[in-house]
Every structure is written in structure tokens, then in C-alpha cells.
Amino acid sequence: MKRWLLLTGCMLAASCSSAASNTSSGRVIEVFGPYRGVEADDFAASLTEFENDTGITVRYTGSADFVKDLRERVEGGLSAPDIAIVPQPGLVDEMLADDRLVAFDDASVAALTDNYPADLTGTAVKDAEIYSAPSRETIKSLVWYRPSVFEANGWTVPTTLDELTALVDRIQETGDADGPMAPWCFAMQSGSATGWTATDWVEDLVLRQAGVDVYDEWASGKRGFDDPAIRSALTTFNDLVIAPGRTAGGLRNILQTDVTLASAPLFGDQPGCAMYKQASFAESWFPDETVVGEDVDFFVLPGVTDSSLPPLVAGGDSLVQFSDDPDVHRLMTYLISPDGAREWAARGGYYSARTSVDLDTYYTPADRAFAELFRDGRDYRFDASDVMPPAIGSDLFWKEITSWISGATTLDQFVATMDAAYADAPTG
Amino acid sequence: MPNPHDETAQDSAPAADEAPRQLTPIGSVTTWIHDAIKRVPSQDEHDAVDELIPQGGPEFVEYVVRFSLLIVLSASIAAFGLLADSAAVVIGAMLVAPLMTPITAAAAATVTARNPRLWRALAVVAWGTVLAVAVGWLVAMIAGGSVVDLNQLPHEVQARTFPTLLDLGVAVAAGAAAGYILPRRSTSGALPGVGIAVALVPPLATVGITAQLGLSADSRNAFLLFLTNLAAIIFSAGIALALSGFRPNQFSGKRALRTRMAITLVTVAVVAIPLSFHTRTTLEDLRLRRAVSDAVSAWDSEVRIVELNADAHDHRARVELLVVGRGDPRPAWQLAEEIQDRFDAAVDLRLLYQRDELYSVSVR
Numbered sequence: 001m002k003r004w005l006l007l008t009g010c011m012l013a014a015s016c017s018s019a020a021s022n023t024s025s026g027r028v029i030e031v032f033g034p035y036r037g038v039e040a041d042d043f044a045a046s047l048t049e050f051e052n053d054t055g056i057t058v059r060y061t062g063s064a065d066f067v068k069d070l071r072e073r074v075e076g077g078l079s080a081p082d083i084a085i086v087p088q089p090g091l092v093d094e095m096l097a098d099d100r101l102v103a104f105d106d107a108s109v110a111a112l113t114d115n116y117p118a119d120l121t122g123t124a125v126k127d128a129e130i131y132s133a134p135s136r137e138t139i140k141s142l143v144w145y146r147p148s149v150f151e152a153n154g155w156t157v158p159t160t161l162d163e164l165t166a167l168v169d170r171i172q173e174t175g176d177a178d179g180p181m182a183p184w185c186f187a188m189q190s191g192s193a194t195g196w197t198a199t200d201w202v203e204d205l206v207l208r209q210a211g212v213d214v215y216d217e218w219a220s221g222k223r224g225f226d227d228p229a230i231r232s233a234l235t236t237f238n239d240l241v242i243a244p245g246r247t248a249g250g251l252r253n254i255l256q257t258d259v260t261l262a263s264a265p266l267f268g269d270q271p272g273c274a275m276y277k278q279a280s281f282a283e284s285w286f287p288d289e290t291v292v293g294e295d296v297d298f299f300v301l302p303g304v305t306d307s308s309l310p311p312l313v314a315g316g317d318s319l320v321q322f323s324d325d326p327d328v329h330r331l332m333t334y335l336i337s338p339d340g341a342r343e344w345a346a347r348g349g350y351y352s353a354r355t356s357v358d359l360d361t362y363y364t365p366a367d368r369a370f371a372e373l374f375r376d377g378r379d380y381r382f383d384a385s386d387v388m389p390p391a392i393g394s395d396l397f398w399k400e401i402t403s404w405i406s407g408a409t410t411l412d413q414f415v416a417t418m419d420a421a422y423a424d425a426p427t428g
Numbered sequence: 429m430p431n432p433h434d435e436t437a438q439d440s441a442p443a444a445d446e447a448p449r450q451l452t453p454i455g456s457v458t459t460w461i462h463d464a465i466k467r468v469p470s471q472d473e474h475d476a477v478d479e480l481i482p483q484g485g486p487e488f489v490e491y492v493v494r495f496s497l498l499i500v501l502s503a504s505i506a507a508f509g510l511l512a513d514s515a516a517v518v519i520g521a522m523l524v525a526p527l528m529t530p531i532t533a534a535a536a537a538t539v540t541a542r543n544p545r546l547w548r549a550l551a552v553v554a555w556g557t558v559l560a561v562a563v564g565w566l567v568a569m570i571a572g573g574s575v576v577d578l579n580q581l582p583h584e585v586q587a588r589t590f591p592t593l594l595d596l597g598v599a600v601a602a603g604a605a606a607g608y609i610l611p612r613r614s615t616s617g618a619l620p621g622v623g624i625a626v627a628l629v630p631p632l633a634t635v636g637i638t639a640q641l642g643l644s645a646d647s648r649n650a651f652l653l654f655l656t657n658l659a660a661i662i663f664s665a666g667i668a669l670a671l672s673g674f675r676p677n678q679f680s681g682k683r684a685l686r687t688r689m690a691i692t693l694v695t696v697a698v699v700a701i702p703l704s705f706h707t708r709t710t711l712e713d714l715r716l717r718r719a720v721s722d723a724v725s726a727w728d729s730e731v732r733i734v735e736l737n738a739d740a741h742d743h744r745a746r747v748e749l750l751v752v753g754r755g756d757p758r759p760a761w762q763l764a765e766e767i768q769d770r771f772d773a774a775v776d777l778r779l780l781y782q783r784d785e786l787y788s789v790s791v792r
Binding site for chain 2: 032036037040041044059061063065069072073078
């Protein structure tokens with residue numbers, strides 16, 4: 001991370017020589033991940049304590065083209081990072097199978113068992129050695145809205161998908177009391193990852209309309225895209241979100257606006273949209289000083305019926321290591337420990353499955369609310385596109401859904417392309 | 429040995445060994461230079477300075493009417509030129525602007541310690557300032573909203589909303605030139621050049637325009653540019669006039685001169701503080717642009733920068749880059765790290781990469 005921080009620290013504390021002497025190699029540890037902008041600041045802030053305590057310099061680099069870039073760095077001969085933060089379990093599995101990862105040392109394994117539940121679901125294990133650790137978790141199934149706007153228009157939070165559809169129709173027809181308003185804010189532009197906001201939508205609809213068993217079969221490749229359940233979810237998504245008049249700015253805005261800017265119309269003096277479906281991490285994309293629970297609030301995307309709590313599509317980042325170096329092992333141990341995320345948790349926008357931390361003091365109120373959603377007994381499943389083999393879930397699915405939404409391909413062509421690729425791809 | 433409290437003796441024959449004890453450093457230097465050249469202005473030079481502003485009566489009223497008309501006209505030309513983004517029109521406004529006369533008259537009144545003239549000159553400057561800002565505001569109200577994109581102000585407006593120490597340097601040099609030219613009628617042909625070098629009305633018109641558009645920070649900065657020019661001209665024109673022999677006759681006046689020159693110097697120093705911050709920001713942005721340019725060359729020597737927006741703030745570099753290359757783009761993260769290696773700060777990069785492929789086809 002930022003060498004100026006170290007330099008400034010040196011000037012202030014005059015402790016450079018002693019700090020630097022703790023660095024066995026003297027080199028900079030490179031961490032690579034998907035966090036950019038505010039999230040990159042938050043992650044980097046969490047590294048400061050480690051850098052100050054050890055004198056080791058860490059540089060974090062975050063890219064919108066994370067999957068493509070990481071593969072190039074690890075497999076393509078470009079310099080591999082020392083540690084990566086990977087949101088795609090499918091990519092972790094692939095790199096583990098290709099022997100690209102370095103097993104954790106005893107200190108990191110101890111940190112993992114000390115801080116996380118005994119059931120380490122999602123941790124990459126091979127030959128009794130551990131190769132990945134969970135990090136930040138996210139909930140994808142949230143719909144953000146402004147309570148003041150809902151109240152002013154007499155709208156209520158829907159409890160079923162039919163109620164949501166009726167509300168969307170009503171907003172599209174009548175708009176806000178002060179003028180026209182689209183039901184949704186939605187954008188897809190995210191570099192080579194363009195399309196993930198749409199796949200998140202479809203996954204939530206599959207999970208709700210077809211249930212967890214069908215979802216699991218689809219995510220694991222046992223059920224194709226041409227399946228009626230998947231087609232139904234895609235059609236619902238098109239009718240509910242993509243159809244003309246549904247989104248602020250229309251199709252052109254959907255395809256060209258950066259995902260981090262998608263919520264801007266929600267916060268206008270005259271809001272351009274009423275709702276914004278996005279993950280818990282969208283909080284960091286909201287305007288400064290936005291207070292969750294006051295200025296903006298969320299509800300979980302409703303299920304088909306209100307007889308049970310609607311399920312969650314969740315995401316999560318894994319920490320993996322590419323260098324067998326004492327300093328890198330030391331950093332990994334720190335990142336697994338509560339210290340490794342304390343600053344980010346205090347800033348907000350971070351929560352994890354760590355059981356060793358006090359929920360009330362470690363997290364912000366908004367993040368505690370997210371954490372509680374995981375603990376109220378409802379079903380949740382990992383983001384299907386991230387579980388699929390990366391060539392399918394983190395590449396083709398994103399590209400093909402973008403082509404379909406843009407009108408370049410039909411639904412038939414889309415599902416046929418996906419199934420043909422799945423048939424050729426090795427399944428995990 | 430002259431009595432140090434004897435004003436007559438002091439005035440007529442200042443003792444060289446006592447001067448450093450009683451004068452400020454600036455005063456010492458000017459006294460030394462004045463003593464060295466022993467220059468006394470001619471009657472014509474005195475008249476040239478006295479005639480800058482009429483000393484009252486119908487002539488003064490007539491002068492103020494003429495001055496007001498020229499301010500309104502020059503501020504109108506400047507405001508339309510600024511909104512039209514036309515440097516030539518803005519320069520034309522500078523040539524019509526009459527503000528230089530009362531400002532240099534204020535400088536002359538300062539060094540000759542003639543209070544009524546000083547206050548009269550400053551009152552005329554203040555009136556001209558109010559008038560020029562009001563004209564800028566009115567022009568922007570009439571035409572501005574429809575022709576100006578708030579996110580992309582005309583370059584001529586932008587250029588006047590971020591004064592730096594370079595502007596102070598221009599004003600000091602131009603003020604000295606004005607102080608040298610004014611008493612010498614034979615050199616008055618050079619005066620328009622001074623007016624162009626140190627623009628007075630365009631910054632005031634910019635104050636009015638930006639205030640009307642609700643851009644208060646830009647408005648403050650444009651007014652800072654005007655204050656910079658005003659303080660620097662009075663200071664350096666005063667020095668130049670003093671070196672030309674324009675000084676108070678009485679000892680009390682000489683003491684007042686030192687006080688006044690100290691006040692103008694302090695004013696210049698005060699406006700230099702925000703200017704130095706601006707200068708530092710400009711230099712940081714320049715260093716960042718060089719770092720980005722070098723980083724792009726190191727990243728891929730085949731690509732060409734088409735557009736670069738870079739801004740450094742709080743140890744953070746925000747870079748928006750449009751490059752054109754012939755082959756596949758190299759990874760953007762490498763470019764961001766190359767920039768950080770050179771600029772040593774947090775980097776947020778947005779890169780747009782365009783393929784440069786030329787196809788040439790003929791059909792007969």
C-alpha cells in the first residue's frame with residue numbers, strides 16, 4: 001500500500017530503520033483484488049496497522065477486470081501477486097486444481113480455526129492442507145429504496161413477487177407525485193465483468209421461483225440454461241426490469257453506465273428511480289453522508305409467496321496466497337485475524353462469518369443488520385455464476401446476458417450458447 | 429553632527445550612518461538607490477502624474493462619467509468575450525479598460541503621501557470594481573445560462589479562476605512598468621501592453637459571471653486574481669515611481685511612505701498565501717501529468733495519449749486517460765502501478781483504450 005504512508009510515518013516517528021529491519025526480504029508485498037475506489041481505501045486502511053507494526057510495505061491493486069487480470073498474472077506469465085482476494089469460488093477451485101496456490105502455514109491455519117466456525121464451508125482444502133480463507137461476505141438480494149419517497153407516494157414494501165410487479169407497474173404508470181419516475185435504477189457497465197449485475201438478478205429469481213434444489217443443480221451444471229425454470233427466470237427479469245420504461249435512462253443507460261454510478265438517480269432531489277437492487281456493498285457507492293436506515297433503507301427481494309422468509313443469494317471473498325514467503329504468511333495470518341478487517345468494519349460496508357468478534361462493537365449498525373439476515377434461519381446460496389467454472393460463470397454468462405439484453409441475440413440463442421459451452425467445459 | 433530629531437536636517441541631508449537604523453529593509457534599499465542616482469523628476473513628469481485623475485470640481489465629475497462608461501463597455505466586451513471563449517475579444521476589453529489609471533494614481537499618491545488623492549483614486553477603483561462585477565453578472569444573467577455548460581466552463585473563464593504566483597509575478601513586473609511609463613509621456617505608447625499583461629477588468633467580469641452561475645469558489649478565485657493585480661501594481665508601481673524621484677517632501681510624509689509601502693507589501697504577501705497553495709497544486713498536477721506520461725511510455729511505448737485529465741489532491745491521484753494503440757491493450761493494473769511508482773500516491777485510474785487501425789480502400 002501507498003509508500004507515502006510509510007515515508008510519512010518514517011518522517012514523523014523516525015523509526016524507519018528499526019521498522020524496515022523487521023522486513024526479512026525488504027520487498028513490497030503485492031495484494032490483488034476486485035476492490036476499487038472507496039472499497040480500495042477501506043481495505044488499504046485495514047493494512048495500516050500491519051504495516052506500522054511490522055515495517056512491511058503492502059501494495060494493494062484493485063481492478064474491474066479482476067478475473068481476467070488475475071488469470072493473466074497467475075497463468076499467463078505476468079508477475080503473480082503474493083495474495084489475491086477472489087470473489088469467485090469457481091476460480092479458487094480452478095487455481096487449486098492447477099497447483100497455483102500456496103498452502104497456509106500453521107499460524108494462518110490457527111487464525112482460521114480461532115476466528116471462524118468449525119464448519120469452514122467454502123474453504124479450499126487439498127491433501128489435508130488449507131489454501132483459502134473466507135473474508136468479506138455480501139448479500140446480493142437487497143432492494144434499496146428511500147423511505148421518504150415511498151411514504152410520500154403511499155407505497156409499501158412488497159412482500160411477494162406479484163406485489164413487487166404491481167408496484168413496478170404502478171410506478172411506471174404514474175411516477176412520483178412530483179413527476180415521472182422509473183421503477184428501477186439499473187446499470188451493467190463493469191469493464192470485462194460487464195453483465196454481473198444482470199446475472200445477480202437472474203440468480204435471485206431462479207432461487208425464488210424454482211427453489212434451492214433447482215438453483216443448486218443449475219449452479220453445478222447439472223441443469224442447463226434451456227431448462228424451463230431458468231428460461232422463466234430470464235423472462236421474468238426481462239419483463240420486470242429490462243422492458244422499456246422500467247429503468248431510469250432506459251437500455252442505453254443500462255449498457256453504458258458504470259455499475260458504481262447506477263444508484264445516482266435514486267438520490268436526486270427529484271429521484272429518477274424508486275428502487276435499486278444491489279448487494280450490501282452498494283453502500284460504499286452511495287453519496288457521502290448517506291445514512292442507511294434514514295436516508296435509504298433496504299428490503300430483501302420478496303419470494304413468490306410470503307409464507308416463508310425469502311432466500312438470499314450471497315457472495316463472499318476468499319483470500320488465497322501465491323508466494324511461500326514468511327512476510328506473506330504473516331500478512332495472511334493478519335488478514336484472517338479480526339485485526340485484518342477492523343478498520344474496514346468500523347468504516348462500514350464489511351462483515352464476515354468470524355465468530356470471534358463482538359457483533360455490537362466490531363460492526364456498524366447497518367452491517368449488523370446484514371449479518372442478522374444470515375442468522376434468521378432462511379435459505380441462502382452462493383452466487384451461482386461465481387460457483388460455475390470461471391470460463392462459464394465469470395466470463396461467458398456475463399457476456400451472453402449482456403448481448404441478450406442489448407438485443408444482439410435472442411433468448412433462444414443465449415441459452416443455446418450457454419449450454420453448448422457448458423457441454424464442452426470441465427465441470428467442477 | 430546633525431540632531432536625529434531635527435526634521436529639517438533629516439530632510440535636507442540624511443546621515444548615511446543613521447539610515448539603516450530608521451528605515452525598513454525596503455526603505456533602505458530604495459533610499460540607497462535613490463541616493464545613488466540622485467534623480468529629481470522634471471515638472472512635466474510631475475504634471476503627467478498629477479493629471480491622472482482630476483482633483484475635483486466639474487472635471488472630476490466628467491472624468492468619473494467617462495470612466496464609468498469605459499468600465500461598462502470594457503466589462504461588457506470582456507464578459508461576452510469570456511462567454512464566447514474568445515481570447516482576442518478579451519484582449520480588446522483590456523485595451524478599453526480604464527482601471528489602470530486610478531490604480532497607478534493611487535500608487536503615485538502613496539509614494540508622495542498625498543492622502544486626498546489616494547482616497548479619491550481608491551474610491552474610483554472601488555466604484556469601477558463594483559461596476560465591472562455588476563456588468564459581468566448582468567451579461568451572464570442575460571446570456572450565460574444558455575451558452576455555458578457548468579461542467580465545462582469556457583477556457584477563458586477557467587483561466588481566471590485559478591490564479592497562481594505566476595500571476596503575481598506578472599502583476600509586479602507590469603506594475604513596475606506602469607510606474608516607469610506614467611511620468612514619461614514619450615513612453616506612453618507602451619501603456620496598452622501593460623494593460624494587456626495585467627488584465628484588470630476580465631477578472632472582475634469573471635467574478636460577476638461565476639457569481640451569477642452560482643460558482644462561488646470560482647468567483648472568489650477570480651476576485652483573488654483581481655486583488656493580486658491591484659496590490660502588486662500599487663506596490664511595484666510605487667517602487668518604480670519612488671525610484672523615479674517621486675517622494676514626499678516632508679519627513680512626516682517620508683515616515684508615512686514607509687508605513688504605506690509596508691502596508692502594500694503586507695497586502696501583496698497576504699494574497700501570495702492562497703496563490704502559493706494554488707501554485708503548489710498546479711505544480712503537483714504538472715508532476716502527476718509527467719508521471720502519467722512517463723508511465724504510459726513504460727507501460728506500452730506504442731500507445732499515444734489522446735486525452736489526459738489528471739488531478740492530485742490529498743496524496744491521491746485521479747487519472748482519466750484516453751490512449752490510442754495499434755495492438756491489444758496491456759493490463760490496466762500495470763499502468764496504474766507504473767503511475768504509482770512514479771507519483772508515490774494512491775492512484776485511481778480510468779483508462780479508455782482505442783484501437784488505431786487505418787483502412788485505405790480504392791474502388792475503380
